[in-house]
Amino acid sequence: MMTRSKFMKKLDKQRQQHLINEMVRKIEEKFPLDPLVKSALESVDREIFVSDIFKHLAYSLDALPIDSEQWISSPLTVAKMTQYLEPQGCDSVLEIGCGSGYQAAVLSKIFRRVFTIERIDSLLQEARARFRALDITNINSKFDDGTRGWSAFAPFDRILFSAAPTHIPDVLFEQLADGGILVAPVEEYGLQTITRYYKCGNQITSEVIETCHFVPVVEGKEY
Numbered sequence: 147m148m149t150r151s152k153f154m155k156k157l158d159k160q161r162q163q164h165l166i167n168e169m170v171r172k173i174e175e176k177f178p179l180d181p182l183v184k185s186a187l188e189s190v191d192r193e194i195f196v197s198d199i200f201k202h203l204a205y206s207l208d209a210l211p212i213d214s215e216q217w218i219s220s221p222l223t224v225a226k227m228t229q230y231l232e233p234q235g236c237d238s239v240l241e242i243g244c245g246s247g248y249q250a251a252v253l254s255k256i257f258r259r260v261f262t263i264e265r266i267d268s269l270l271q272e273a274r275a276r277f278r279a280l281d282i283t284n285i286n287s288k289f290d291d292g293t294r295g296w297s298a299f300a301p302f303d304r305i306l307f308s309a310a311p312t313h314i315p316d317v318l319f320e321q322l323a324d325g326g327i328l329v330a331p332v333e334e335y336g337l338q339t340i341t342r343y344y345k346c347g348n349q350i351t352s353e354v355i356e357t358c359h360f361v362p363v364v365e366g367k368e369y
């Protein structure tokens with residue numbers, strides 16, 4: 147026996163999980179998921195990261211507007227970027243462009259330590275509140291221009307750009323661990339491509355994966 151309000155809460159949770167699983171199923175129709183990435187996506191409720199007026203679209207595969215003219219990435223994009231990082235067995239990841247915090251929350255289910263940087267203070271405050279509400283304690287976040295990286299916690303096993311740079315600053319390759327991988331939606335001549343970089347000793351090699359559409363990396367901070 148349980149009280150009616152407890153029962154309703156349980157039902158609500160089940161309904162929510164069903165919607166999340168449906169979203170993940172739609173992602174899998176387009177992009178086969180590794181079990182690790184799949185279970186990370188299933189354990190983060192995207193609704194919490196979406197603005198109130200778009201809650202009804204929280205489990206669609208669309209990118210959605212958030213404050214400060216920014217976007218929460220499509221969950222399909224988050225799934226792809228996470229998987230392209232080849233995250234199995236990694237310890238730390240640095241994200242540039244925290245935004246709503248959804249991508250960082252997904253990474254937090256796979257990596258032991260997540261570092262994320264956001265250049266718009268108000269967005270970062272909201273993302274931090276969401277991490278607290280979800281009891282996520284392994285995300286460290288910083289208000290800064292992420293193109294400088296985060297030297298205090300370097301080297302990182304993986305680095306992910308969640309906004310599009312025109313080039314990768316050398317300092318980020320310096321902060322990437324030997325054998326590490328950096329994934330970024332690089333914009334050249336108006337065309338964005340998800341590009342994966344491998345660091346081996348002093349050598350950086352790269353490969354282009356697919357075209358994409360991200361907001362641009364912007365320099366400096368915004369209060």
Ligand code: SAH
Pocket residue numbers: 216217218219242243244245246247248249250263264265266269290291292293308309361362363364365366
């Ligand atoms: N990962 C986010 C995607 C947000 S969109 C999510 O899951 O919702 C990209 C974000 O990158 C925006 O919030 C934008 O403000 C931020 N950004 C752009 N240039 C940046 C920079 N130089 N340093 C840090 N963040 C940056």
